Amino acid sequence: MSAFRILVATSMAALLAGTALAAPPSPEPQAANIRAHITFLASDLLEGREAGSPGYDIAANYVASQFTQLGLKPAGVGGSYFQPVPMVGWRAVDAGSFDIVDKAGKVTPLVSAEDFLIGRNPMAAETKASAGLVFVGFGIVAPEHRRNDYAGLDVKGKIVVVMSGAPKFLQTEERAYYTNNRTKRAAAEARGAIGMITMSSRAEEASRPFANGARFAKSWSMSWKDDQGHPFTVAPTVPGLASLSAKGAQKIFEGAPVGLDAIMTAVATDEGKLPRFALPYSARIETRTEFKSIDSRNVVGMVEGSDPKLKDEVIVLSAHLDHIGISAPVKGDTINNGALDNASGIATTLEVARALIQGPTPPKRSVLVLANTGEEKGLVGAEYFARNPTVERRRIVADVNLDMPVLTYDFIDVTAFGADRSSIGPAIRRAAGRMGIGLSPDPMPQEGLFTRSDHYRFVEVGVPAVFLMTGFGGEGAKAFQHFMATDYHKPSDDLNLPINFEAGAKFARLNYEITMELADMPDTPAWNPGDFFGTRYGPKPPPSLAGKIKAALKPRS
DSSP states (O other), rough: OHHHHHHHHHEEEEEHHTTTTTOOOOOOOHHHHHHHHHHTTGGGGGOOOOTHHHHHHHHHHHHHHHHHHOOEEEEEEETEEEEEEEEEEEEEOOOOOOEETTTOOOEEEOOOOEEEOOOOOOOOOOOEEEEEEETTTTOEEGGGGGTTTTOOOTTTSEEEEEEOOTTTTTHHHHHHHHHHHHHHHHHHHEEEEEEEEEEOOOHHHHHHHHHHHGTTOOOOEEEEEEETBBBBBBBBSSSSEEEEEEEHHHHHHTOSSSSSHHHHHHHSSSSSSOOOEEEEEEEEEEEEEEEEEEEEEEEEEEOSSTTTTTTEEEEEEEEEOOBEEEEEETTEEEEEEOOIIIIOOOOOOHHHHHHHHHHHHOSEEEEEEEEEEHHHHHHHHHHHHSSSSSSOOGGGEEEEOOOOOOSSSSEEEEEEGGGGGGHHHEEEEEEEHTTOOOOOOOOOOGGGGGGSSSSSHHHHHTTOEEEEEOOOOTTTHHHHHHHHHHHHTTTTTTTSSSSOHHHHHHHHHHHHHHHHHHHHHHHHOBBOTHHHHHHHHOOOOOOOOHHHHHHHHSSOO
């Protein structure tokens, strides 16, 4: 972005920062304000707001200026609205190479962008992996369901081939956990694998064509830097080496004990019990990765609570400010403006913050408003904040996340991911009930949405969290699915969409009601007893008296 364009964009930001709040003060969320925020944030001048880009920095300054006008207290670093997020970016230098070798030594090269897309190793500039291939089904280990896809397999020193997704019988949010590549790589690393290759089911490839991935071959992956300056990554010894197309998968399953057709049939069943076996090939995969340091910022403001005791507890209201920037052209357009993903979420968040400040009754608990960076790169800014918060970690008791409300229709229901896992659930039901809005189950469990937005990084540090999605009731299913098929992560997610700004104001009102419920409820938000995520990540209960006695009587070596 040229200096002139930055100057023009900054001037436009200053203008819109004033006009967004030009209407007479009212605590009721305003469609005009939603329109103004989205209009600026989805402008071509911001070039898609990729984390670390000048366009993102302008967006961050815009949000900080809104916080200033609204009267939010700075809650970043050094008395500012900003929390610097030190990041590392990495991407593939070239197409890499992927050869398969049969037992007779015959080498078959796979074709880049046709059979495979090469992975990116954040831990090494050059990766040369040569090992046998083992198909491990979905690659999940779920002891609570007596499910271990590694049972009977030796993957030590091998490259595992993993089917994307997880079995349908799993509850939707637990299914998302087991679908997540972090979970799968960690399971592979624990069993000694040296790399992972992913392949898609036929249903997934139909909804998310393999060819679309080639558009982002030169995009940057990102993570935050640890204390040693290295990118934070789960399972560092098991990089994602490649992803296979259906055509590429067919090649590595040629001559396998079970054919690919039978495996795909098993994927479609509820139980998803896939055959697992060593494939008749080894692989030789080479990747080259380039790196760069990236500086980006979260934007953080605080609405201080009014209750002398409860204000020490903090409800986080989060939304990601970044989008995916510039990519290969689609119909001649290269800028991914992100009007609904997630300018709409930021616009909603700003209106909720305004209602909290201007409403008739201030919240009893404090509300921290977080516009974070790097969501599109793996929930990076949210993870950095959750692990390095600008307030004491003990104070954060819940997160309400706003990500990509599809505002092209007047929604009549919402899906509240994570609500029923904690005492957040009843609060959401009360808020939605007052507005006559229904609560619906996850309409797209195959998408694994629960682990794909910023609230999940709070879950991973033990904080109950919820993420609301506009629902499929009425005209919702058609509108939502059209957006996902036609506009999601494409340049057409822009201001030419038929955005219903009144629906945006309605969504802001609902999230205001939810935030106030959580801020004013007498008891601290808490995980439900025995919850799947609460058990994994939440505070551990104190040992029972019997447990203490048993520990005291245990012989000492």
